[in-house]
Amino acid sequence: xxxxxxxxxxxxxxxxxxxxxxxxxxxxxxxxxxxxxxxxxxxxxxxxxxxxxxxxxxxxxxxxxxxxxxxxxxxxxxxxxxxxxxxxxxxxxxxxxxxxxxxxxxxxxxxxxxxxxxxxxxxxxxxxxxxxxxxxxxxxxxxxxxxxxxxxxxxxxxxxxxxxxxxxxxxxxxxxxxxxxxxxxxxxxxxx
Numbered sequence: 001x002x003x004x005x006x007x008x009x010x011x012x013x014x015x016x017x018x019x020x021x022x023x024x025x026x027x028x029x030x031x032x033x034x035x036x037x038x039x040x041x042x043x044x045x046x047x048x049x050x051x052x053x054x055x056x057x058x059x060x061x062x063x064x065x066x067x068x069x070x071x072x073x074x075x076x077x078x079x080x081x082x083x084x085x086x087x088x089x090x091x092x093x094x095x096x097x098x099x100x101x102x103x104x105x106x107x108x109x110x111x112x113x114x115x116x117x118x119x120x121x122x123x124x125x126x127x128x129x130x131x132x133x134x135x136x137x138x139x140x141x142x143x144x145x146x147x148x149x150x151x152x153x154x155x156x157x158x159x160x161x162x163x164x165x166x167x168x169x170x171x172x173x174x175x176x177x178x179x180x181x182x183x184x185x186x187x188x189x190x191x192x
Contacts, residue, residue, distance in 0.1 A: 052187030
């Protein structure tokens with residue numbers, strides 16, 4: 001019982017942290033860019049390769065997840081961006097006397113709009129491809145079973161030449177599981 005209360009308290013603290021971070025990014029950031037593994041675009045370059053790490057919480061369950069993703073960003077026009085990524089996520093849901101761990105690989109696509117050199121917003125769609133529930137082995141995901149939409153905001157933390165570092169916050173909603181979540185991502189990018 002005490003362990004369940006501790007995990008519930010920890011999840012609530014992370015939810016408060018993520019909501020506070022979203023508000024701060026909207027209110028304090030004069031410049032930013034978009035997430036769901038979308039990287040900042042360096043002025044003067046049309047392409048970027050990136051790698052991001054993420055951490056998040058589900059809002060309707062005592063569950064956390066972390067992951068990483070390589071990605072590619074293409075400037076479509078002056079301010080429009082296309083991001084394609086292939087993300088690994090490990091989701092841990094704490095239950096009364098146990099925990100359930102699900103690993104998954106998810107390709108995703110996001111359309112972003114760069115508001116200025118450091119701020120962008122985006123919307124995206126991802127679909128789980130394969131998953132491993134509680135170490136039972138990797139299996140393919142049925143079409144439509146693991147479908148997620150996202151809205152994101154990101155900010156450029158640092159940029160020098162072709163290299164950049166960004167922080168993004170995204171609200172994700174797994175349509176199949178009816179599970180909302182908030183994710184924070186830290187990403188490195190190399191422009192070319």
